Amino acid sequence: MFADALKRAQRNLEEYETAIEAPENAQRKLLQVLLEDYSETGYGKKYGLEPSLSLEEYREKTPVVTYHDLKPVFEEIRRGDYGVLLKEKPITWVMTRGTTGENKIIPVTETHMDHLIRGGARAVLKTAFKRGGLNTLMGGVLNLQFPSNTRVMRIGGEEQVFGFSSGTYARLNPMMAGLGLVPRQEEIDALETGLSVDDWEKRYEFIYQQARDENIITIMGVAPVQTGFARYLKKTHNVYPRDIWDMKVLYTTSVAKIHTKYKPRLQKMYGDVSVIEMYTATEGAFGQQMDDYPYWRPNFDLYLFEVETRDGVKMLSELKRGEWGRLIISTPILPRYKIGDLVEAMGKNYYRVFGRDKPRVVWEHRLYRMLYGWSH
Numbered sequence: 242m243f244a245d246a247l248k249r250a251q252r253n254l255e256e257y258e259t260a261i262e263a264p265e266n267a268q269r270k271l272l273q274v275l276l277e278d279y280s281e282t283g284y285g286k287k288y289g290l291e292p293s294l295s296l297e298e299y300r301e302k303t304p305v306v307t308y309h310d311l312k313p314v315f316e317e318i319r320r321g322d323y324g325v326l327l328k329e330k331p332i333t334w335v336m337t338r339g340t341t342g343e344n345k346i347i348p349v350t351e352t353h354m355d356h357l358i359r360g361g362a363r364a365v366l367k368t369a370f371k372r373g374g375l376n377t378l379m380g381g382v383l384n385l386q387f388p389s390n391t392r393v394m395r396i397g398g399e400e401q402v403f404g405f406s407s408g409t410y411a412r413l414n415p416m417m418a419g420l421g422l423v424p425r426q427e428e429i430d431a432l433e434t435g436l437s438v439d440d441w442e443k444r445y446e447f448i449y450q451q452a453r454d455e456n457i458i459t460i461m462g463v464a465p466v467q468t469g470f471a472r473y474l475k476k477t478h479n480v481y482p483r484d485i486w487d488m489k490v491l492y493t494t495s496v497a498k499i500h501t502k503y504k505p506r507l508q509k510m511y512g513d514v515s516v517i518e519m520y521t522a523t524e525g526a527f528g529q530q531m532d533d534y535p536y537w538r539p540n541f542d543l544y545l546f547e548v549e550t551r552d553g554v555k556m557l558s559e560l561k562r563g564e565w566g567r568l569i570i571s572t573p574i575l576p577r578y579k580i581g582d583l584v585e586a587m588g589k590n591y592y593r594v595f596g597r598d599k600p601r602v603v604w605e606h607r608l609y610r611m612l613y614g615w616s617h
Contacts, residue, residue, distance in 0.1 A: 250366045257363050257531075260542035261590055264558035267541040272296060275545060275571055278352075283325040284314065284576065300547075300554065303577045305569055308345045311578075318348055321397035327574055328352075333413070334394065335406035337523045338387065338436075338463075346394075347523060349409070352573040358414055360526030360540040364517050365461075367531050368490055380458030381423040383486075384448065385466045386411045390430040404430070406523035407462065424451040445473040453485055460511075461492040461519075464503040471510035483512030490515040495522070497596045500535035520594060524580060525572050528592065536591035545571035548584060560586035565606070567598050 260267035276292045276299065279285035288302045304310075317325045331348035338344070369378050387405035389412050394401055403409070412426035424447065432447060434440035448470070460467055471482050482488065491507055491514050493499050504516040520528040520537045527544055528537035539546055539557060546557035550566035557568070565585035570578050582594045583602060596602035 250362070253359055253362060254366055254370075256359075256542050257540060260540070261538055264539070264541040264590060265556070268545055268556060268558065269296065271542060271545055272299060272571075275573070275576070278328040278573060279576055281324075281328050283322075290576070296556075300577075305549070305554075305577045305579050306575075307579050307581070308347075311575075315347065319394065319396050323348070331396075333409060334396070334401065334403040335389075335409045335523055336392065336404065337406060345523065346403075348574060349413075350574055353525070354410075354413060356540075356543045356573060357410055357521075357526045360529070360543050361410075361414070361519065361521060363540070364492060364519055364529035364531060367529075368515070368517060372489075378458070381421045381452065381455045383452055383457050383460045384411065384422045384424055384426060384429060385460060385462045385470055386426060386429065387436075387466075388430050388432070388434055388444075389426060390433070391435060423455050423457060424448060441469065442473060442477075445470050446477070449474060449478070457486040457488065459488055459490050459492065461494070463495040464493045464499055464507070465496060467491065467493060468503065468506050468510065471507075475510075481510045481512075483510065488512065488514050490517060492517050492519055494519045497594050522580065522582075524575060524578065525570065527570065534587075534591055536587045536593050538590055539592065547571075547577070549579070557584070557586075557592070558590060562586055562588035563610075565595075568594075 273292050276290055276294055279290040280292060288304075290299070290302060294302070311326075314326050318327065318331065323330050327348065327350055329350040329352060331350055332354065333349045334346055335349055336344040336346045365378070386408040389404035389408035390402050391404040392402070394403060408426055408429065411422060428451070429444065432444060434444050474480050474482060488511055491511060493503060493507065493516055496503070499516065499518045507516055508514060518530040518535070518537055519526070525544055526540065527546075528539040530536065531538050541558070547554050547569040548557050548560060548566040549569060550560070550564060554569070563586065565583060568580055568582045568584045570580055572578070581598045583596050583598055583606070584592055584594050586592055595606060
């Protein structure tokens with residue numbers, strides 16, 4: 242069984258490496274796979290999406306959409322007609338944290354979940370092999386994920402419980418179970434908590450009591466939650482995580498400026514740890530930090546990446562160093578979806594997301610570059 246796991250891990254990293262070395266080729270191959278799936282949906286038929294289309298034809302035929310644009314389509318899926326957009330029947334639904342407004346609620350298919358698992362595992366596997374092999378993963382993973390059972394929605398005439406994407410993905414991801422999630426996601430869900438201050442403190446205390454005597458080796462999750470948990474421990478128990486566990490690496494997601502803003506705080510709270518950035522969202526596991534450079538590298542074999550720049554729409558891999566714009570992704574469930582993130586090329590297929598697509602963020606970025614140059 243361990244030998245099989247090792248082979249799967251190595252194959253996953255080899256697929257990533259092949260794609261990062263030749264992103265244009267990987268993106269062309271991926272587009273054909275996506276189009277084969279899109280062509281079997283009502284959305285694909287509406288726009289004439291066929292496997293034979295070139296990238297240019299795909300762009301001409303397919304509109305760039307936002308979550309707001311797709312809400313009516315998602316309503317049709319909830320009523321039972323999943324084929325309007327999806328090749329597969331959803332296995333569940335998930336929602337975002339709503340940090341930029343309303344909670345986005347999207348369906349999850351088996352293929353979407355497979356991409357999340359493969360992409361999300363790559364930084365973990367790369368780090369493990371650098372440190373000596375998969376045996377370095379033997380230990381507990383502190384579970385700071387959001388609950389996966391906070392809402393009820395009617396799907397195809399039946400009520401279905403769903404919740405936040407991070408908790409749902411942790412519950413469905415066999416890698417997380419294999420790594421020894423502490424506490425288990427089902428235990429987090431059993432608390433029946435939400436997002437109030439009291440709810441957070443209830444979860445934090447439960448997590449602390451369950452994990453304090455365990456061999457916790459790492460955390461994977463949202464940066465503000467990682468710092469929030471550490472602050473709670475200091476306030477309530479007068480200890481930091483560094484005083485309880487001997488962690489070596491933290492996998493940190495979901496916000497911009499992880500290395501400039503959050504890394505110093507995390508290392509103060511968690512000790513002498515490596516902070517590895519992962520670019521994940523409810524919509525997918527798009528990229529991850531794979532070496533010592535403080536930037537992420539895309540999963541070109543799993544998602545199609547375009548960027549809306551001031552010079553028009555380009556492939557992400559075409560951006561020159563310092564070029565930036567609004568990221569557009571194509572996934573197994575979302576054709577040409579503007580996710581709302583601003584991305585900048587750092588050269589040699591390294592990238593950073595520097596913020597959400599808001600006028601203030603764009604203005605600050607332009608001003609900063611004008612005053613200090615893009616590389617600072």
